[in-house]
Amino acid sequence: MAKSTAENTYLRLKTVLDVLTEGVWSGDALNAGQVLAEATARVPFTEHEAELLSGGIPRGHKTLTSATAKLVKAGWLVKGRSGWTITEDGMRATVAFPDVDSFAAALDAGTPVPAGTPVPTAPEGFVRPVSAAAATLQVPAKEEAPKKTAKKAPAKKAASAVGKAAKAIEDAVEPVVKAVRKGKASAKDKTETASAAAPAGTSAADEPFEGPDVETLPQPEAVAVAGDFNTILGAPENWAPQYDEAQMEFDFLDQLWKKSAELPAGYYTFKIALNRSWTENYGAFGTFDGPNHELHHTGGTVTIRYNHATRDITIN
Numbered sequence: 001m002a003k004s005t006a007e008n009t010y011l012r013l014k015t016v017l018d019v020l021t022e023g024v025w026s027g028d029a030l031n032a033g034q035v036l037a038e039a040t041a042r043v044p045f046t047e048h049e050a051e052l053l054s055g056g057i058p059r060g061h062k063t064l065t066s067a068t069a070k071l072v073k074a075g076w077l078v079k080g081r082s083g084w085t086i087t088e089d090g091m092r093a094t095v096a097f098p099d100v101d102s103f104a105a106a107l108d109a110g111t112p113v114p115a116g117t118p119v120p121t122a123p124e125g126f127v128r129p130v131s132a133a134a135a136t137l138q139v140p141a142k143e144e145a146p147k148k149t150a151k152k153a154p155a156k157k158a159a160s161a162v163g164k165a166a167k168a169i170e171d172a173v174e175p176v177v178k179a180v181r182k183g184k185a186s187a188k189d190k191t192e193t194a195s196a197a198a199p200a201g202t203s204a205a206d207e208p209f210e211g212p213d214v215e216t217l218p219q220p221e222a223v224a225v226a227g228d229f230n231t232i233l234g235a236p237e238n239w240a241p242q243y244d245e246a247q248m249e250f251d252f253l254d255q256l257w258k259k260s261a262e263l264p265a266g267y268y269t270f271k272i273a274l275n276r277s278w279t280e281n282y283g284a285f286g287t288f289d290g291p292n293h294e295l296h297h298t299g300g301t302v303t304i305r306y307n308h309a310t311r312d313i314t315i316n
Helices: 005-026 032-042 059-074 088-096 100-109 132-138 147-151 154-183 187-195
Strands: 077-080 083-086 223-227 249-251 256-263 266-274 293-297 300-307 312-315
Touching: 005 032, 005 059, 005 077, 005 083, 005 088, 005 100, 032 059, 032 083, 059 077, 059 088, 059 100, 088 100, 223 300, 293 300
Parallel strands: none
Antiparallel strands: 077 083, 223 266, 249 256, 256 300, 266 293, 300 312
């Protein structure tokens, strides 16, 4: 058993691909609930991960579900209303990155599957293993075991809650998945993904699945970088937070709003404006309606990150 929530989550992400690959081999169409239940049955929750959040969702399940956006961004998983589908590259990734360390590093750095990696084939006599936790998701509600199962150990209780939680979490994460798909083809996204990899001296497994705000901090509906360079981004006018071109994208995993853009060398000013208006905006030092942020830029790609928990921004 891995020691950290982050490493457990990477193990479960890899297991998600393993489960979907087995589904291809057996010809079974698997829904999100079945896949997540099987992944969490094979890599059980720790006591911390098994704690139920509001709505009865295990902490580890919510972390895993949001983390599957990484698989979508890598092009290894496709999420649809009819279920989850592993891509050919996703199947090949299970061969190219067989251990959790190489898998985590490749996923965080946006490393493509090496050319020539074969698509795994089912071993002779293969029969898809299904855990009891995943199997219960296929049983109609009227046939489920009596409610005495509510007294199970924390990890087992959490596993039984996975099926009920899967649909609710999927609906919550779907906007994030759509945003990831929209930007997947951009080379700039790959650059940003690489820059977000674990810094020197740390392991990728230390990033960034566990944090105090992951389950609790409400986020705005929209966050804009509104300043004197919006027209360079394609907006009709500057200092107008209502336009799509000014909007930042929310990274569900590290709870940061991000905007990357190509800007000519120059001096720029801007503020962070919420919900496409100036009603709530933050300037320098996170001050409400405060002075403008300043950007002295040498030219090229710049990434602005906004933390709604602290109202701070970082620029690189």
